[in-house]
Amino acid sequence: MTKPLIQIGDEVREMTDKEHAEYQNTQKEIAAMEAAWKAREAARAAVLAKLGLTADEAAALLG
Amino acid sequence: MGANAVTTVYDFTAGQVLTAAQMDNVNCGIPVFATTTTRDAAFGGTGEKTLAEGQFAYIEASNTTQYYDGAAWQSVGQTSGLQYITGASFTSVASVSFPDGTFTSAYKAYKVNFYTTSASDTTITMRFRASGSDNTTNQYRAFSLGMNYAGAAVNIGGGNNTSMTLANSNGGGPGLTAFFDLNEMSAAIVHPVLGYCLGNDSGASIGYNVGQSFSGSTAFDSMSFISGTGNITGFYRVYGYSES
Numbered sequence: 001m002t003k004p005l006i007q008i009g010d011e012v013r014e015m016t017d018k019e020h021a022e023y024q025n026t027q028k029e030i031a032a033m034e035a036a037w038k039a040r041e042a043a044r045a046a047v048l049a050k051l052g053l054t055a056d057e058a059a060a061l062l063g
Numbered sequence: 064m065g066a067n068a069v070t071t072v073y074d075f076t077a078g079q080v081l082t083a084a085q086m087d088n089v090n091c092g093i094p095v096f097a098t099t100t101t102r103d104a105a106f107g108g109t110g111e112k113t114l115a116e117g118q119f120a121y122i123e124a125s126n127t128t129q130y131y132d133g134a135a136w137q138s139v140g141q142t143s144g145l146q147y148i149t150g151a152s153f154t155s156v157a158s159v160s161f162p163d164g165t166f167t168s169a170y171k172a173y174k175v176n177f178y179t180t181s182a183s184d185t186t187i188t189m190r191f192r193a194s195g196s197d198n199t200t201n202q203y204r205a206f207s208l209g210m211n212y213a214g215a216a217v218n219i220g221g222g223n224n225t226s227m228t229l230a231n232s233n234g235g236g237p238g239l240t241a242f243f244d245l246n247e248m249s250a251a252i253v254h255p256v257l258g259y260c261l262g263n264d265s266g267a268s269i270g271y272n273v274g275q276s277f278s279g280s281t282a283f284d285s286m287s288f289i290s291g292t293g294n295i296t297g298f299y300r301v302y303g304y305s306e307s
Contacts, residue, residue: 005294007153008195009162022199023157023289029225030186030291059214 087112093119093128099136102129142305145174150300157294160287161301163195166248167284170303173245177229177288179297181238181263185290188226191254191277192285198277203227206274207260211267219271226289227275230262237263238297243273251282 003014004023015023048058073085081089090112096102099122106114116133128139148170153159166173179187190197203224209217219228232239243258256275261268277283288295 004157005155006158006160007151007156008160009149010151012153012156015157022197025199026188026226026289027291030188030228033228034186034291055213055215 093121095121095123098122098124102136142307144305145302146170146305148173148301148303150298152298154296155294156290156296158287158289159295159299160192160197161285161299163192163285165285165301166245168249170306171247172304173248174302174304175241175243175245175258175286176300176302177239177241177243177297178299179232179239179295181232182296184233185292185295186231187229187239187295188289188291189229189256189275190226190287190289191248191281191283192287193281193283197287198281198283199225200279201225202277202279204276204278206276207271208274209262209269209271211264211269213267217264217269222278227256227277229273229275229288230260230269230271231264232295233263233265237261237268239263241273245286248283251280253278253280254283 003016003020005012006015006019048055051058053061073088075081075085094105096105102120102122106112106118112118114131116131118131119139120129120131120136121127122129129136130139131137149162149165151159190199190203192198201223203226204222205219205224205228207219207228209219209230211217219230229241230239239260239262241258241260243256243260245256246252246254248254254277256273258273260271260273262271263269288299
């Protein structure tokens with residue numbers, strides 16, 4: 001199985017085992033971060049729904 | 064008064080016998096040299112002028128006019144405020160890094176332009192590099208202030224991160240465009256990333272005042288941009304802020 005490509009300067013090559021392991025860890029960290037963002041956004045939407053406000057109305061209120 | 068300074072602008076008459084001093088005075092036009100090597104070899108030898116303050120030279124190899132300030136040769140004219148260091152385009156790669164040795168002691172500050180196309184559907188993070196390896200320790204901190212086109216805050220904050228989140232580059236939008244500055248990267252000090260970025264999340268444009276940092280006191284010579292999912296296509300450019 002081929003590994004993802006990495007470019008350093010003008011050189012393009014497959015990642016080494018070490019780079020690939022790091023990349024997989026980074027992907028997991030980014031996925032966790034994105035999940036946290038989405039959870040925060042969902043919580044925000046839930047609060048707005050509870051208050052009966054649209055996002056624009058909330059922005060006007062807090063802006 | 065330097066050796067090249069004159070006190071008279073001569074007006075010779077036909078048939079006049081000239082002295083060596085007068086000929087030296089006449090021989091003050093800008094000499095043309097092939098390279099800086101041949102320039103340096105042309106002074107100080109037998110029958111040659113001694114290099115002194117005020118001497119001009121034109122260098123064919125670089126198409127530049129220079130003057131000698133008594134200690135070194137200087138270029139005539141304005142020097143650009145930004146000096147191009149490196150740049151490259153990349154196509155369908157999972158991560159892209161500047162060449163090793165991009166950041167040196169030659170510059171105190173750097174300007175970076177990073178761009179991905181709208182086909183790059185991912186979150187992009189950054190890491191600093193030294194001697195060919197990314198620094199993956201959890202010493203990165205985030206304090207980017209973001210706002211989407213609807214006016215809602217979309218900030219990126221947090222500490223003890225193992226990378227610096229730049230922004231999303233989701234499909235359907237304009238991709239990601241970032242301009243940011245870095246400080247003295249070759250010194251073992253804390254390094255902030257300060258600038259601006261336009262990202263895109265599910266078709267919604269988000270503008271960021273980019274604020275990230277590496278909190279350890281470490282020297283770096285490069286940096287990387289890593290895609291969270293899939294590949295990225297785009298280009299980068301790195302400039303050094305001129306010292307004069």
